[in-house]
Amino acid sequence: MELIFEELDYQSTPLGDISLRRRSEPRLDNKIIYEVKLGEEFLMSSLFYDAEEQLSTLGLSKLKANGHDSDLSVVVGGLGLGYTALTALQDNAVTQLRTIDVMQPVISWHQKGLLPIGDVLATDSRSTLIESDFFSVATDTQLGFLDEHKVDAVLLDIDHSPSHWLNEGNCGFYTQRSLQAMAAKIKPNGVFGLWSNELPDSAFVELLNTVFDHTDSHVVSFDNPYSGEQSTNSVYISTVK
Helix, strand or coil: CCCCEEEEEEEEECCEEEEEEEEEEHHHCCEEEEEEEECCEEEEECCCCHHHHHHHHHHHHHHHHCCCCCCEEEEEECCCCCHHHHHHHCCCCEEEEEEEECCHHHHHHHHCCCCCCCCHHHHCCCEEEEECCHHHHHHCCCCCCCCCCCEEEEEECCCCECCECCCHHHHHHCCHHHHHHHHCCEEEEEEEEEEECCCCCHHHHHHHHHHCCEEEEEEEEEEECCCCEEEEEEEEEEECC
16 A cells, blocks of 8 residues: 655744644554644644543533533634544534634634544534634633633643643643633533643642632543553543532
8 A cells, every 4th residue: 555645734823833744654554644743743643532532521521410401602722633622513512612723724724624524613503713812812801702601611622731831821821810710701510621641630630629619630541553552641620610
């Protein structure tokens, strides 16, 4: 089988040069994978998205357990390959999904259907893709998430972890003051969910619990075909007071 390597897009952004590539992986029987790089750093791979899906699954499950079970308004921070947003959209209880990403090229990949999930996030009537800085929107005390209405859930997947940021400027979000500003935009008994590439951080859970009513941390395990072993990410799910 002929090996495949395609650079589907390459653009400059304020955070650095971002590229999307599609290639066959000879170590995995030439499986086709999609990868995103920012500069020389690999950000995302279509091989690994279990925890991104679980961010939505666990968040919506907690939301429904808290009594929010229909006509749900969900905000996703960070678009990427789209698995968190797509999983939320696949739940029929979600009637409004807003996905916020600071990078226009990433939004354009979805609009053009360049990714494995196609253009569903750009074409479904319940879904809106928004080019903006999630952290600025979330912490602006004068504005809601685009309008004055509170939302049922905010699901965040941007930084590598609460202490390892994609952009140094994001660090200010992981403070009591910023988290409180965001929590004010979520309905009572609503949910804030966060993906992390690292195992749960007890100090961060303590911080979340100064703002939210309760926080559960989940370790998500998945097969790593390169190592032949299990790898892990984590998901934090907090309930708004």
